[in-house]
Amino acid sequence: MSWLTNFVRPKIRALVRKAEVPDNLWDKCGACGQMIFHRELEANLRVCPHCGHHMRVGVKRRLELLFDGGTYERAELPAVPLDPLRFRDRKKYTERLKEAQAKTDEQDAIVVASGTIGGLKVVAAAFNFDFMGGSMGVAVGEGLVKAAEIAVRDRAAMIAIPASGGARMQEGILSLMQMPRSVIAVDRVKEAGLPFIVLLTDPTTGGVSASFAMLGDIHISEPGAVIGFAGARVIEETIREKLPEGFQRAEYLLDHGIVDLVVARKDLPAELARIIGLLTRQMPGAVVPAPLAGGNSGGK
């Protein structure tokens, strides 16, 4: 620990946090435009009470909402080489990383957590979209490998929860190599006879969708989530026409047989428990909902 981490970082964090509170009393629904009081929105699991639009939810809250009683144990993730390419665009990658770390209080864009859902053992690998758009680099790949190892070790089901724009460009080819790497990880879970379930959340695109995220035994999605390989803008530029209504949304993928189920956020724990119970010949207990946001959040 140095003066930088002990003194400067908390100060900066305090500064950043203060600014957040007063402005955020009301949220505007991105779909219907209604204003929603923040407490009401949190109580409704960040789903618009007027139109049912599922807003993005932070990774910690996401995990609380899944695991029994909102509690889980975080896995320590191995350190990886930072900035392997010494990448710099208009800004250095190391600076972007530091900013994302300060903003999210996380090391990288994935959290690996174990706990139970309906009393059944589960390891979740959840992406943090707030960390550089949930992009997948070496650290994220390492997280998926770790999650798979824990699942096999503990004979637990693995749930991957992508929320990612795709590969982390700043790690160049090494980010592309996380695609095969993540595939190896989840195949080990499958070969061990354990369920591998993907909960596709908004957004799941690019190299993330074209690897582990499309290899689940079961694919579940939240309503309205954007899921696809190529970005809508790239497709529009290629074919030079407007995209069909609802293109690349969860319901579109359900229609095309790529997603099995579209499930509302509040029903996810029970649905996951039911599926894992069926696949592993167990009878799940009742799911225990998480306390309201701001309460105890599992963690180490």
Add this chain to the structure above:
Amino acid sequence: MATFLDFEKPIAELEGKIAELRHLSDGDDMNIAEEVAKLQGKAERMLRQTYGKLTAWQKTQVARHPERPHFIDYVAGLVTDYVPLAGDRNFADDKAILGGLARFRGQPVVIMGHEKGADTTSRMRHNFGMAKPEGYRKAIRLMELAERFQLPVITLVDTPGAFPGVEAEARGQAEAIARSIEACLKLQVPLISAIIGEGGSGGAIALAAANHIIMLEHSVYSVISPEGCASILWRSGEQARDAAEALKLTSEDLRSLGVIDEIVAEPLGGAHRGKPQIIDGLSEAIDRALQRFSGMSGLDIRDQRRDKFLEMGRQGLSS
């Protein structure tokens, strides 16, 4: 008429002059012959100089050179008894990925790869080497065939990327790529890949999760095109040059990152200036790689591939 890249302009001018002089002489004019020989020596020196220090962006252009040998050229030179196989048995035959049975130095193999096409008509037919889900599903089918008959698989990678389109998404582009990567990684026969031109992102890795990965000297392999990267990170496609440098997409960079295993040297001035040499070089490399894995058990072959990919990224640039 040969196509010259913008940075080859001085060489193009010299070669133009040489052609002109040749046209003037009727064969036995000593002065002109001497002049031609002198100019040819100069052109070669310039070529050597230019190609000795290509930038990442210049390599990208060489890798995309319209006359660069493509899958069809390699199949003609690398293997015999080629039996092209069509389709994913489901939807269509995607001509962006070609493949079939063949003999490589007498040994039966499955060979497949992206084909970009060589003129406007064939480029359209092959969709510029950009595959749709049925292309990757055809690749999976061919890998399964290889596994069933214990044939080694050779893949030649040359694609700008997977095709971005409405129908491709509707039929599960992401799923098809993911399954193709998975098929590569599950194979219990040797899989040897060569990046022969452009290794464009997910569309490339779908065929390249291999035991041994070869790259031709001036090929490029990247998570995103320099243009795409520039337009996202620099907010302007103009910076493609800088993006190409930053992405570390050249064969030397990728070898020091531990992503590829071997570089095959290209003839002076790039693969398109000496097709027989590059085919020979690649043939030697593939042969050595296949010998390395012959006699290994199926599980060992699969595990070697898995271990190699699990390690990727755990170390940074070694230089």
